[in-house]
């Protein structure tokens with residue numbers, strides 16, 4: 012690593028902010044371990060994805076433009092979520108097509124926005140992870156991270172460095188968990204059934220914990236596991252890598 | 259039919275989605291059948307032997323785009339070439355036109371008994387019902403379609419129509435309708451169907467088929483089948499009527515050969531189907547077999563409305579079924595829940611476009627947008643993007659419930675104002691924490707579908723923002 016520190020803006024995401032701050036602090040710790048100079052813009056709220064996927068384009072646009080402005084000065088934008096980073100990288104250009112004047116700035120943002128594990132492996136080249144974990148884990152590939160951000164090997168490479176951790180793969184780790192944002196609320200019954208297939212697959216690995224990179228999917232999987240009476244733990248990959256699984 | 263105009267009709271076919279999905283999720287037989295359903299695995303094995311699958315996808319999408327870009331020209335060319343070779347080409351602007359044209363041909367040729375191979379377009383117009391109402395006898399000859407017809411149902415999948423049925427269901431149906439001793443071995447059941455169907459093939463006077471593609475340069479009809487029933491239906495009866503959509507035209511046979519490499523692999527994992535039939539005109543002098551008359555009905559019924567719009571990409575579809583085979587929603591609820599002819603992701607896009615956005619409000623929303631469909635679609639239709647665009651159209655047309663619209667507006671308004679947002683989330687985090695109680699889990703949120711099937715891990719009590727500020731201060 013060069014002595015010039017990477018200047019990273021951390022986009023915490025609205026869900027992490029509200030539901031599970033430890034993921035944000037884990038991301039912070041990992042980025043700092045990788046030698047980054049991290050700022051956390053305090054005006055940040057949400058990337059606009061819930062509105063975008065609900066068809067409220069105007070609301071999504073106003074939030075997207077806010078994100079574009081907030082992270083203008085950061086060299087990189089790192090997000091502990093495949094879904095929110097995917098929103099920025101894969102969808103902002105289309106979403107903000109009606110604002111041609113914003114275009115260069117939107118493209119600049121998309122190009123330097125990364126999902127956390129992708130950034131740690133491919134940009135910051137983190138070579139030692141702080142966490143340790145005693146037990147078996149299985150990794151769930153969340154849809155947006157996998158199919159929009161190409162996140163597949165990166166988290167596994169990092170988890171492979173965690174002392175004590177063994178990774179048991181599911182039969183279908185790439186199968187959707189059934190979350191789908193507001194889908195889980197609007198079509199709760201279907202969503203829970205999809206989650207069942209995921210829970211069965213997790214159980215068949217015998218893992219102590221399922222690890223993944225998106226809090227939305229975590230809440231869905233954890234919620235369904237609990238309802239089924241399954242005590243398998245659910246962790247964000249950042250929590251495991253940072254050794255912050257009990258916060 | 260022609261339900262595409264006018265106000266929202268509460269009894270529109272694709273309404274009632276949630277209730278149907280609920281029924282299917284609680285139907286043990288359907289669930290058993292859907293658990294056994296794994297064409298996705300077949301596809302994965304089928305594409306493994308191609309090292310340039312992605313390149314072929316790109317080429318295939320380009321071929322389909324080329325067809326759609328000059329659809330009028332290719333269709334005119336098809337009509338010219340087909341007519342030159344003795345095929346009669348008909349144009350059906352609406353679903354009602356399809357039925358009218360088929361009935362006219364049947365009357366003019368004096369047929370009584372009609373056999374059919376698979377045609378999803380004829381499902382759009384409820385052709386069988388229309389023919390039976392006019393006194394014609396109609397027999398489906400695709401095994402899956404035959405089963406579905408005996409059961410008095412509709413297909414639940416575009417290439418595997420009876421996928422929602424278990425072997426036991428079929429054994430019962432055959433015993434009841436064939437009046438034979440009940441068999442439960444799949445081989446024996448198939449042989450029994452074969453025996454009964456053979457009679458129908460030999461006595462059918464008109465054969466109705468779909469058309470996977472029509473080829474402009476030669477005026478041919480191309481059919482892809484596995485059971486051979488397509489070939490029988492199109493050659494044994496003295497009249498052959500093919501029904502296909504306007505979007506199914508391909509400029510050349512060369513184009514078709516590229517598309518076929520993807521179609522069968524994406525559908526069933528086969529490198530090629532058992533039969534690929536290219537019919538070019540009726541029986542010619544000197545031909546040993548073939549129908550005396552060949553008709554092709556080319557159907558619009560809502561398709562031209564998509565041309566030149568942000569929905570046009572949906573018309574690339576080659577009906578392989580891969581999107582539904584890989585869809586977590588379809589895999590759980592099956593095809594009937596969707597309520598109209600085409601289920602799964604492509605159905606969720608086509609149905610609102612064909613029968614009216616207001617008549618299929620659930621469909622584009624009942625998807626996780628996981629994009630597994632978009633990844634497998636052989637002609638690269640961006641299905642989740644199209645569903646999202648349909649959601650935007652619903653919002654624009656005021657088709658979403660007011661609570662949802664208000665909720666989104668309030669939330670977006672707050673999220674624009676970091677100070678108010680910080681305060682609101684601070685309260686929400688504490689409230690959630692206290693509802694969560696000792697086990698830090700919310701078990702019930704009134705009126706929220708989430709907790710119908712799962713718990714909600716409770717917030718931790720403080721937001722990241724608060725904790726981060728505390729840390730900075732200390």
Ligand code: SF4
Nearest residue numbers: 575576578579581635
């Ligand atoms: S949308 Fe694509 S995957 Fe679905 S049936 Fe059509 S061609 Fe196949």
